[in-house]
Amino acid sequence: MRPVTIAAHARAIVFAMGFATAVLSACARTTPPPTAAALARLPWDSVLARARGTTVVWRMWRGDPAINSFVDRWVVPRLLSEYGVTLRVVSGQGNELVDQLMVEKESKTAAGTASLLWINGETFAALRTRQLLAGPWSMVLPAAAFVDSASPIISRDFEQDPAGYESPWGTVQLALIYDSARTRTPPHTVRELAEWIRAHPGRFTYDQSFAGVTFLKGLMYALNGGVETYRGGFDSTRYLDGRTTLFAWLDSLKPSLWRKGTQYPPDVAALHRLFANGEIDFSLSNNQNEAVTKAMQGVLPSTSRALVLRDGTIANAHFLGIPFNAPSAAGAMVVANFLLSPAAQLEKQRPTVWADGTVLRLTSLPAAWRVRFDSVVNDPRLVPAESLRAVARPEVSPKYHERLQDDWRRMIR
């Protein structure tokens, strides 16, 4: 090939790339669809009608096959057949969502890709401060009337008021997991835990990710007079005092931890692996029922049981939000409402499915539903609901989580 042909090829390629880019970018700009706030002012039937035939792209964490299975196999077909809404799930969480929406906002993209987001805590805070969420809308959902809004776990998201910008979906509570075949007398308080760790060096650790930090936060509350100390927004002095006590407690136990406290598993999965294979005797989970669901999946030994410390463990709720530029806000509202229905909440709570806690006020449901929920909640393998409620501690300002995570990484790890 002579040089002139190469030059011609090069020009063609560059032109084609530029053209393709221009076309693709242009496709992103369309007329703005109705916002969730506007739709919230319409009667519900109107919203249902507008949702029919639309596609809702839902960005959620896809890291658990059990949750994926529930959504793909149970939720998706029912949304299509009962409401005519096509639900398409795409992976996305935390800063991925914030980044994408920030860019879309700055480039004035009228209609984004996602209509529904699975969020809570820090992510909700980040999205709200940057005004990336649509709302208010969640209070107009018919199912919202049955939500247990008196519960401090559900009415506040890490102490923030959802204020209609996110709709509750489920609740979880942190629990320790132990093997009843290996550990006959597990500890039940923070003090007993410390004694146990010293008596069994190298057999306890916690992970670097969200569950590990939640565990540490719970310890911080317990060692510093309870969660009341930390209510009412972030207080630097109170945080630093709490951190000092917590880190001193951790330092005193350091030589007795797994690998002498010099290494920590990267995530809960690695922690489960160590526990299941007998390298350590305890694992953690943000979901108190994970001991049972994972045992059913063959990931944990069948003799695994959950345990909540009497000093309190952190319970929190997770929510659904709608982005400011959702292409199908009506569809998203219908999905959120469906997920709040007793049928969907019950299915989600089955140990064979996900064992995620309900946000509904069971006393407000008809008797038939109450019976069904009772049988699921009172499965003998699970931690009894009363015990869970008694020790549930709500989340406080997300800044405590952020600071604790950063400081732990800098000072302890």
Next chain:
Amino acid sequence: MRRLPGARALAVILLTTFALSPLLMLLLTSVSRAWFYPALFSPSYDMTAWTALLLDASHRTALRNSLLLGVLTAVASTALALPLGRAAALSTPLVQRTIALLAFAAVALPPVALGIGLQLTVLALGLGGSLAGVLLAHLVPALGYLTLIFLGVFLRWDTRLDEAAATLGAASGIRWARVALPLLRRPISDALALGFLVSWSQVALTLLVGGGAVATLPLDVLAMLQAGQDQRAAAGALALTIPALIVLGAARVAARNTSVVVA
């Protein structure tokens, strides 16, 4: 080397064990349920991980994306690298070395670092979280790798055949089709295979540039590992490996070509 049959036999056995044991471990894990320490062999076997991998809709999307990206990367990067490598081979040493440097840099840059920069670029182009954006990202290391390969091919090119054909009166088009192309068949098939593999096994670039929204098979495998689903992660890892073995076997990578250039 002096023949010490015993030592050599031992070496071959060790070599075979070393090469095969990771693959065997993945195979065993992919069909094992509740296989915990200290069990040397699994208490129960099932094919649930494999059936889920082949039947789940989400995995099918990931597989489809991976194949699409792989094929497009292979074709586009080969089509671009061939003329680029040739032009570089025919240029002055300075230009040649600059192009080779750029090409190697594209491969050498840590994908996480490259990914951060490319993610911002792709977001600015409005391709954030799209397959097109991820394709653009995959093209960077693929193009670099293949340019180096074609540079090597054309540096060792014997132009005497071409010149002989020219003196015999053949037009440039005929010379291209009858002289150059047959000789290029092997390097082109190698390049297609390698370009495919660069995209197929990519983790960091897809993760960063796709913003979590683009599912590929390696990302699915990673997600399963991080969800503690070792059985499914192992099945996924093998599913990731088998096509790679096939593609490379089919192209029969020539030791000569890869060594002189990528070296």
Next chain:
Amino acid sequence: MIPHSSSARTNLVPVALAGTLLGVPMLLGIGYLVAGAFGYTGNASPSAPGRVLTDPQVLRSVALSLWIATIGTAVSLVGALIIALCFGGNSAVDRFARKVSALPLPVPTLAAAIAVLLLLSQSGWVSRAGFAMQLVSTPAQFPALVYDRLAIGVIVAVVWKELPFLALVALSLQSLRGVALADAARTLGATRWQALRTITLPLLMRGLAPSIVAVFVFVFGSLELALVLAPSSPLAVPMLIQERRQALDSVAHGDAYVIALAASAIALLAAVLHEALRAER
């Protein structure tokens, strides 16, 4: 290059082509990294680079990644040389050994990392074999190869993937040039060992030099290996970048850009070295 008729000339076309296709995406990417590192996007300040690059945690991460890359490459090199020298012949055994040693080549790094995790963790298969043979009775008695400061697990995974690559290069070099020269030296009276030391090895090393740089820089920047096998303290460089990048506050974001830029600088240095070695052969 085998004789060509037209003399080489400064042709701007390949430069333009390379610039657009290779240079532009990379330069844009690096440009954004620089902007982020010095605070022109987000809230990081222009003093961030100084602070981040002298942070002991960051320096320890760089040290770990360099350690893994160095030892991993070195061991892979020794293994590759052994294979090239011992199995370079034409017997059935030689050909089998070469085929089997090439098996790991196309296996994706992620798959290799997962396999090593399953094999070499303290409760992995090798440890269980030790248990069965009564060499160890608890997982803690097995050496800590994964999630450990010495990162031996990572290094094993590196060797598994890269030894075949270097062996392939070494074998082809040998078949191209090595055998004839070494034989010539032998006929002139050199012993086997002398031929090896003064001719074959230097030849192989010079030919392998660019590949060694490539392997080194690839291992240094690999995210998959670090995600699956590396320790938490210190964190490998790719993990450090990921961690800072995923933080929701923009100061940490800025840190991620700085570290990414530093890692890129190391990679570019390697690229220059690689190019110098490639043209040298």
